[in-house]
Each structure stands twice: as structure tokens, then as C-alpha cells.
Amino acid sequence: MTAKPSRPRAASLGFPLPFTTVDLVIFTVSDEALKVLLVQRPEDKASESFPGWWALPGGFVNVDVDRDLLACAERKLLEKTGVRSPYLEQLGSWGGAARDPRGWSATHVYFALIPSRDIELAKGANAADVAWLKVEEVLANPRLGFDHAAILQAAVERLRGRVEYTSxxxxxxxxxxxxxxxxxxxxxxxxxxxxxxxxxxxxxxxxxxxxxxxxxxxxxxxxxxxxxxxxxxxxxxxxxxxxxx
Amino acid sequence: MTAKPSRPRAASLGFPLPFTTVDLVIFTVSDEALKVLLVQRPEDKASESFPGWWALPGGFVNVDVDRDLLACAERKLLEKTGVRSPYLEQLGSWGGAARDPRGWSATHVYFALIPSRDIELAKGANAADVAWLKVEEVLANPRLGFDHAAILQAAVERLRGRVEYTSxxxxxxxxxxxxxxxxxxxxxxxxxxxxxxxxxxxxxxxxxxxxxxxxxxxxxxxxxxxxxxxxxxxxxxxxxxxxxx
DNA sequence: GTAATAGTGTCTATGAGACATTATTAC
DNA sequence: GTAATAATGTCTCATAGACACTATTAC
The missing domain is CATH 1.10.10.10 (Winged helix-like DNA-binding domain superfamily/Winged helix DNA-binding domain)
Structure with missing residues (x-):
């Protein structure tokens, strides 16, 4: 066993398994502006990647808890917003060796639309480290951890594109x-x-x-x-x- | 260390990592019909899942070889067809506990369009276990391994949908x-x-x-x-x- | 000439875009 | 009454769809 504890080799495969995560791009409209939910990563822990940076909400898939990717996305959405069943669709996946300093990782990204009233109703459930930021401002100066700036960009393009010809x-x-x-x-x-x-x-x-x-x-x-x-x-x-x- | 060799626990996470794979839905048109490339899984090996079944081409991401998901898809495409740069876009990802008997897995699916002439030109590179089957017939009687019938269905819907309003x-x-x-x-x-x-x-x-x-x-x-x-x-x-x- | 395929012209109905007008409330 | 917002009406122009027609090849 030559691998680090955090990065074990799968003996039957002969190479390490990538990390698997789910991230969310959650949109709402309030104060006449399109906003996205971001979380601030812990400042102090040196072990965390991108300490103090803003990032999309998300995290590791827990195979003991999450039945499938959609269930994992719904769990993380509930944890961060208190909202149970908004519009939720898959945006795509991003994976590679360079996107996370901890190693080769792949994230499955979901895309949610929430009425601002539903957020206010569930306000008690909102985590302390989250904030709704104007999409326009985030895109103008996208200091986001990982490859989340590119993911947010793709999500906004998807949303704007769909708005042209869907409800x-x-x-x-x-x-x-x-x-x-x-x-x-x-x-x-x-x-x-x-x-x-x-x-x-x-x-x-x-x-x-x-x-x-x-x-x-x-x-x-x-x-x-x-x-x-x-x-x-x-x-x-x-x-x-x-x-x- | 309580996990099986093939399913190690990541000590820093506290739960096992899912398997990460890439699968391909490769379309072409020949003999006046839309066709998809499928591979037949090994018959004899009891260790393989779905022995003898047809499935989409694909396999595990190799973090020592594949720079990112797209590179992994291009590698597998080249291995199966000998074609280097066709139209290739991401279709989406499917992941969960039930889709693969070996355990919790997530697959990143790519969608390729290849002119039939390019396949003929690269014929020497074609693997022996692959076949081009008519999409209509596969969908009518979809005996595919894993959740590949659902994935193929989604790919065909995407293709047909896009054809209505794109080039x-x-x-x-x-x-x-x-x-x-x-x-x-x-x-x-x-x-x-x-x-x-x-x-x-x-x-x-x-x-x-x-x-x-x-x-x-x-x-x-x-x-x-x-x-x-x-x-x-x-x-x-x-x-x-x-x-x- | 005929057959076959490539390419163009014409007509019509639809409906989007622009903008003027009417309707219903609060005050 | 006025102001403000909701809802409808009217006109024009672009073009998709249908189908008739012309053009260029092989024989």
C-alpha cells in the first residue's frame, strides 16, 4: 500500500480513485437582480483548500447516505437553504487533475431555481457562512475557489439561453x-x-x-x-x- | 481498515469513494439509419459485471493517464473507433448505489457524432468486440448493461431535440x-x-x-x-x- | 428526347414586434 | 377627476410551409 491514507489505491484497478463531489448553482431573483448562493470556505483551517474564498455550495458524495447523485444534491440544497423541492436539473460535470489541490476530482453540478419568498420562509435553516450575491457582480470579479467561476459562468449561460425560449x-x-x-x-x-x-x-x-x-x-x-x-x-x-x- | 481491497475507505473522509467512469454514446448514420456503437462485455469472466451483455463503450477514469474527463473520453473514443476529433460534447452524469453491482459509481457520459466515412477510414483501429447497431432496434428491445438503456434514451432525445433547431x-x-x-x-x-x-x-x-x-x-x-x-x-x-x- | 436530381420562384397564412387604446383600481 | 397599473386591439412586415417550376446532368 503505497498511497496516502486520504488517497488509497483500489487494488483491483491499479490506480487511485478520484474524489467525487456534488456542487450546486442556486439562483433566485430579489431586489430586481439575479443572485446566486455562495459559501465562504473556512479561513483558519490550513487543511482546507481555498481558505476564506467564496465557492459554490457542495461537497463530497457520501455513499452511506446518498442513494444517488440527485439525492445528494437535494440533501446539500436542504442543508444550505432549508428548501425541499425547487426546480432542480443537472448542469453537467467537471473533473480533472488540476481543479482541486487535494487531487484528481470530479464534481457533478446541479442547477436550482428558488423563489425568493421560499428562501425567506426557510430563513432559520440558512447556514451562517452563506450569502446571496448578485450574479453580475460575481461574474465581473470572479474570485471563486476551485473551477467554480467557470461553472457559474456555464450555469448563467444555460439559464440565459433557456430563458429565450422556455418558461x-x-x-x-x-x-x-x-x-x-x-x-x-x-x-x-x-x-x-x-x-x-x-x-x-x-x-x-x-x-x-x-x-x-x-x-x-x-x-x-x-x-x-x-x-x-x-x-x-x-x-x-x-x-x-x-x-x- | 475495514473495507475490501477493491473498495477502500478514504481515511480523511470516513466513507468509501465511489468509482468514477466515463461512457460514450457514439452516433453515426449509415445505410439510411441512425446507429450507435456498442460493445459486448466479456462472456466468460465471472468477475465482470453483465457478462455477455451489450453496453456503451467506456470504463474507469485512470488518474495516472487522464488529465481531465474530456481527455478520458477522447482516449476511449480513439481506442474504440480510431477517430481522433469528432464532435464531442458532454451529455450528463449518472451516479448511484444501484447502477453497478460492484458498488456506488458515477459515470460521466459524452456524446459523439462521427461521419460514417471516418469510421471506414479508421477501420483497422476498431476493436473486435464492438458493433454499430440501429438505434431504433436497440431502443425497441433495450437489453443493455448497467443503466445504459436510460443513458442511450437520453442521448437520442438530446440528439433529436437539437436537430429541430441546430445544425x-x-x-x-x-x-x-x-x-x-x-x-x-x-x-x-x-x-x-x-x-x-x-x-x-x-x-x-x-x-x-x-x-x-x-x-x-x-x-x-x-x-x-x-x-x-x-x-x-x-x-x-x-x-x-x-x-x- | 426521358429520367433523375439540383436548385429557384411564388403564394399564403401565421404571428412576432411595435405601439396605441381601453379597463380597473387607489386616491 | 388624475395617476398607476393591467389588459387588449391594430397594423405591418418577415418568413415558414407548401408546391409549382426551372436547370443541369446521364442516358
Whole structure:
């Protein structure tokens, strides 16, 4: 046995096993901005990698606890946010010799969308070392540990790309929500104005909204409230949004 | 040290490390059909899992050889097909306690498109235990090892989905190719006829083809040959193809 | 000439984008 | 009444889809 205790060789394979982790990119919209949940890694421990740096929430797969990768992601999501079942999909995986100073590792990355109201409701469960940071600011100066800057970049591209032609942003709103609220979410994520008439036509034609009765706003004319007909997956529109069609 | 030799505990973590593998879904079009490369697992060895079953090509990540996951995928692709640089993208990852009888494992799956001519050119490099099977037939009776039936299903859905609104099928043709050839690939993958005039307008408007001079066909009028302006990624069309727009 | 395949032209219906207008609330 | 927001109506223009037509080869 020539390997270090932390990096044992698998005798039947003849080479060491990589570390296996799961990381999460958790988005929400609040204060008119797209935000992502980051955790600050312990400052003092010299044994930890990237001490004091910000990083995506995540960690090692525990084969004694986690039935599969999705269950592991759900466990870590619950630990950090207190939220049980938001929209969650796999983003991809990143693995290699250089991304973690502890050795060859591969991470399976999941992508979550949470309404900001759900975060507030579960506030007690929030860990102390976490913070919601504006995506725009993090990307402008991405001092993240590991390869998490690249992962966040990929997640934002995926989100922005999907927003152009799917109902994905609806998972960022608590139900019931109104069409003007949904339009605002689209505008925040896309960082561009959207025409109201076309937006409404498009959303209603896609048949994924169910009327829930009028919602009393803070003032002015009340708007129709909607909920999603299917919370398991977004709807794909036949065309992309963009102008210059 | 309580673990079996093949499943060592990582002392610093307190639980065993999962196995890490890379698998490939390699598509081509030949004989007017979409085909996938499968390997037959060894019959005789009792130690192997799923002996005699068909499975996707792949295997353990070797941290002494593979710089990262993509390099591992490229290595396995070269070993099985002799092809060096086809279109290759990540499909996703699958991991859990139940998918492999040897224990908790996670596989990183890559998705490749290869022109059938490139396979023929590299024929000498093809391993003996591999076969190109029609996707339609495999899916109709999916007796594949591990969770590879589900993975293949996901890969086909990804391919069919992308074909509706990207130039992805162009990676299934050797250059130079003609527009009628490309249209035929679309029709085979989509399993539906496509209008010639609309197809040509769409492809040429997307600006991803470069004229390479007329190609002498076996007979009749010669067609313009094209190559891709950018072999690194497909082009996204602003609309999906036909259906009841 | 015919057959076969490559490539173009024309018509129509759809619907997105732009923007004007009406509707319903609070005050 | 005014202000503010919600919702609808109207017009135009681009283009996808359908299908007819022309072009260039082999024979």
C-alpha cells in the first residue's frame, strides 16, 4: 500500500480513485437582480483548500447516505437553504487533475431555481457562512475557489439561453404570480425590456399557466394570478424571444 | 481498515469513494439509419459485471493517464473507433448505489457524432468486440448493461431535440457535403420528410456553410459541396423546424 | 428526347414586434 | 377627476410551409 491514507489505491484497478463531489448553482431573483448562493470556505483551517474564498455550495458524495447523485444534491440544497423541492436539473460535470489541490476530482453540478419568498420562509435553516450575491457582480470579479467561476459562468449561460425560449423563469416566482411579475423576471434575467403584448400572447398560447383568481396588489388594478400546470419541467416555445427576428 | 481491497475507505473522509467512469454514446448514420456503437462485455469472466451483455463503450477514469474527463473520453473514443476529433460534447452524469453491482459509481457520459466515412477510414483501429447497431432496434428491445438503456434514451432525445433547431446533423457528414445529403441526414434523424425549399433557405440563411465547389455525384446534376465554417459548435436556428408552427 | 436530381420562384397564412387604446383600481 | 397599473386591439412586415417550376446532368 503505497498511497496516502486520504488517497488509497483500489487494488483491483491499479490506480487511485478520484474524489467525487456534488456542487450546486442556486439562483433566485430579489431586489430586481439575479443572485446566486455562495459559501465562504473556512479561513483558519490550513487543511482546507481555498481558505476564506467564496465557492459554490457542495461537497463530497457520501455513499452511506446518498442513494444517488440527485439525492445528494437535494440533501446539500436542504442543508444550505432549508428548501425541499425547487426546480432542480443537472448542469453537467467537471473533473480533472488540476481543479482541486487535494487531487484528481470530479464534481457533478446541479442547477436550482428558488423563489425568493421560499428562501425567506426557510430563513432559520440558512447556514451562517452563506450569502446571496448578485450574479453580475460575481461574474465581473470572479474570485471563486476551485473551477467554480467557470461553472457559474456555464450555469448563467444555460439559464440565459433557456430563458429565450422556455418558461424556466416561472420557477423563480412563488405561486400565484401575475403576468407582469413574470415579465419582470424575464427582463431581469435577460437584462433587456420585453414587449408586454407579445409577452402575454406568448405565455398564454403556451398553455402552461392555470388561472388562480385575481391577486390584490399593493395598489391599482389587480392582476390575474396564475400557477404552473406542471411544476416538473419548463415549456419550450416554438421560437426564441429576441428582436431582430 | 475495514473495507475490501477493491473498495477502500478514504481515511480523511470516513466513507468509501465511489468509482468514477466515463461512457460514450457514439452516433453515426449509415445505410439510411441512425446507429450507435456498442460493445459486448466479456462472456466468460465471472468477475465482470453483465457478462455477455451489450453496453456503451467506456470504463474507469485512470488518474495516472487522464488529465481531465474530456481527455478520458477522447482516449476511449480513439481506442474504440480510431477517430481522433469528432464532435464531442458532454451529455450528463449518472451516479448511484444501484447502477453497478460492484458498488456506488458515477459515470460521466459524452456524446459523439462521427461521419460514417471516418469510421471506414479508421477501420483497422476498431476493436473486435464492438458493433454499430440501429438505434431504433436497440431502443425497441433495450437489453443493455448497467443503466445504459436510460443513458442511450437520453442521448437520442438530446440528439433529436437539437436537430429541430441546430445544425448538429452536419457533424454526421464528411466534408464536403451537399445540401441534399444534409437534408437526408435531417430526415433520417427526425424520421420525417423535410421540405426542400424551406430547408435550403434555412441552412443558407444560418451562415454556417462555406462553398467548396461542385461535387460530382454518381449521376445527374452535380450539387454544390459545402464545408462547415466552424467545426467547434453547431449553429442555433431562431425557430424550430416544421411542426404545425 | 426521358429520367433523375439540383436548385429557384411564388403564394399564403401565421404571428412576432411595435405601439396605441381601453379597463380597473387607489386616491 | 388624475395617476398607476393591467389588459387588449391594430397594423405591418418577415418568413415558414407548401408546391409549382426551372436547370443541369446521364442516358
Amino acid at each position: 424556466l423563469p416561472a420557477f423563480l416566482l412563488a405561486e400565484p404570480f401575475t403576468l407582469p411579475q413574470l415579465q419582470r423576471i424575464y427582463e431581469i434575467v435577460l437584462n433587456r425590456d420585453v414587449d408586454k403584448s407579445g409577452f402575454r400572447t406568448r405565455m398564454l398560447a403556451a398553455q402552461f399557466l392555470v388561472e388562480e383568481g385575481y391577486v390584490e396588489g399593493s395598489s391599482n388594478r389587480p392582476a390575474m394570478g396564475y400557477r404552473l400546470a406542471d411544476r416538473s419541467a419548463p415549456v419550450v416555445f416554438p421560437r426564441t424571444f429576441s428582436p431582430r427576428g | 448538429l446533423p452536419a457533424f454526421l457528414l464528411a466534408e464536403p457535403f451537399t445540401l441534399p445529403q444534409l437534408q437526408r441526414i435531417y430526415e433520417i434523424v427526425l424520421n420525417r420528410d423535410v421540405d426542400k425549399s424551406g430547408f435550403r433557405t434555412r441552412m443558407l440563411a444560418a451562415q454556417f456553410l462555406v462553398e467548396e465547389g461542385y461535387v460530382e455525384g454518381s449521376s445527374n446534376r452535380p450539387a454544390m459541396g459545402y464545408r462547415l465554417a466552424d467545426r467547434s459548435a453547431p449553429v442555433v436556428f431562431p425557430r424550430t423546424f416544421s411542426p404545425r408552427g
